[in-house]
């Protein structure tokens with residue numbers, strides 16, 4: 001392979017160049033996008049559009065259809081119905097070109113357990129047609145970036161969950177993708193590993209890499225995403241920036257009350273008028289209010305005697321609860 | 331669309347070839363760590379050859395070839411063992427190993443996220459399998475040469491013949507593997523390989539069979555491989571060899587097509 005070979009594949013160069021992709025055009029555009037497995041509808045006529053340089057989130061519980069959507073965007077799963085454009089082209093006809101410009105961190109790791117850490121990234125780069133002399137220095141940088149520089153010769157097996165995830169990210173970056181798709185990047189990681197990973201993703205975003213992230217963690221969505229859609233049961237139920245969504249669907253603050261066993265059931269109408277809106281969950285009561293202190297004062301005055309009272313900011317979890325009547329993680 | 335992209339669409343074979351090469355390269359990397367495993371498949375036919383030479387050969391004496399000439403038993407059996415080792419190498423690689431990569435290691439899921447497609451993967455894996463078969467073949471040809479069992483310079487054609495056998499069995503092996511549900515299913519593969527090994531004119535000429543059984547044996551891909559290689563090492567060229575070669579090439583091609591189709595169905599739902 002020649003050293004003049006810049007791009008991943010000749011197909012890549014032949015694909016949609018920047019010329020048919022002006023800045024205002026969406027990097028990913030979906031209209032009525034639908035995925036069915038037999039009769040089962042996994043993604044039901046959703047619309048969204050993702051702009052260059054933003055971090056775009058798909059927030060939703062398990063089974064919402066996030067992975068199915070990611071796989072269609074990544075041109076590995078055919079679209080059943082509707083229109084999908086990635087880099088301005090159709091994944092059905094330009095799959096290889098799209099994948100050449102994409103980095104993918106799949107929901108479950110697909111690292112090559114028969115290869116070392118370094119070899120994993122190297123061979124992955126070879127799948128993109130990148131020559132060795134381009135890959136070797138690039139891989140050093142990438143392993144440095146994901147804090148695995150010392151583990152280059154290690155096998156994959158002994159790595160921790162967080163390390164494997166970071167290696168998958170390094171691998172996904174080997175072709176210098178225009179778009180990085182991350183499907184539940186931190187699920188199953190401990191808090192420390194999650195924060196380490198968020199930090200890397202944040203840096204990528206600062207470098208101008210467009211990110212698509214799916215998650216069922218509302219804090220992850222709030223931390224990382226400029227804009228997101230809330231997905232539930234194959235549909236998009238809301239769209240906007242985290243602050244937008246909270247302002248639109250929730251109040252500024254939430255008072256969480258826990259009652260001794262049996263009390264919550266007998267509380268009846270004694271919560272009326274305490275807040276803009278209330279939500280009675282099996283284990284607690286949520287009061288949506290713009291002034292948490294006033295609400296707690298009123299609770300004390302009414303002698304409701306909860307076991308605990310917590311005042312907190314509204315989150316995307318509350319937005320989800322409001323929109324679907326259910327919690328995100330059960 | 332640029333002229334270049336048009337060109338690439340017209341000659342996709344070049345692109346497939348280039349992409350499939352990276353799949354080969356991946357396997358080379360893997361075997362860098364475990365190259366010793368490669369030897370296992372080499373010794374098996376060697377032991378058979380030893381048995382044929384010092385054991386059976388003493389009892390059996392010579393056999394007659396198609397034109398009635400007498401030939402040393404070891405010289406008769408050795409090309410068949412060469413064909414069998416090409417088969418074994420290809421089958422080892424294209425069954426168990428591919429099953430592991432497909433169902434457990436998710437190696438192909440990783441590949442499919444890159445520009446590689448199902449056809450590239452099938453081509454690369456089958457290519458690697460037949461290379462493994464060819465490696466055994468080369469080793470075995472050298473042993474035959476040293477043992478004085480090559481009776482014609484045409485024997486060098488044994489190598490392309492072994493590649494063809496490898497292609498046929500790697501294609502069929504990978505295609506069959508894509509339908510397998512559990513490790514138990516591989517008992518069937520082993521049984522099939524054993525039956526082919528024993529009854530494909532390996533240890534005796536087909537003429538010992540009644541006519542109907544001779545017809546059945548024609549269905550054995552290994553039989554076609556044995557005839558090819560035996561003709562080369564004994565130096566008896568015939569036009570009918572083309573038919574045997576064609577049979578193997580067709581079998582490999584169908585296997586390749588089925589493998590690619592199945593990968594697409596299984597991995598990109």
Ligand SMILES: Nc1ncnc2c1ncn2[C@@H]1O[C@H](COP(=O)(O)OP(=O)(O)O)[C@@H](O)[C@H]1O
Pocket residue numbers: 037040041042060061062063064065066067068069599
């Ligand atoms: N290959 C498949 N065949 C059949 N059903 C599937 C397949 N993949 C996903 N599903 C179903 O589609 C729904 C959405 O799944 P998925 O997209 O994985 O959701 P999420 O990623 O949001 O958890 C689930 O009910 C899942 O069982």
Ligand SMILES: [Mg+2]
Pocket residue numbers: 063066067068107183184
């Ligand atoms: Mg998922």
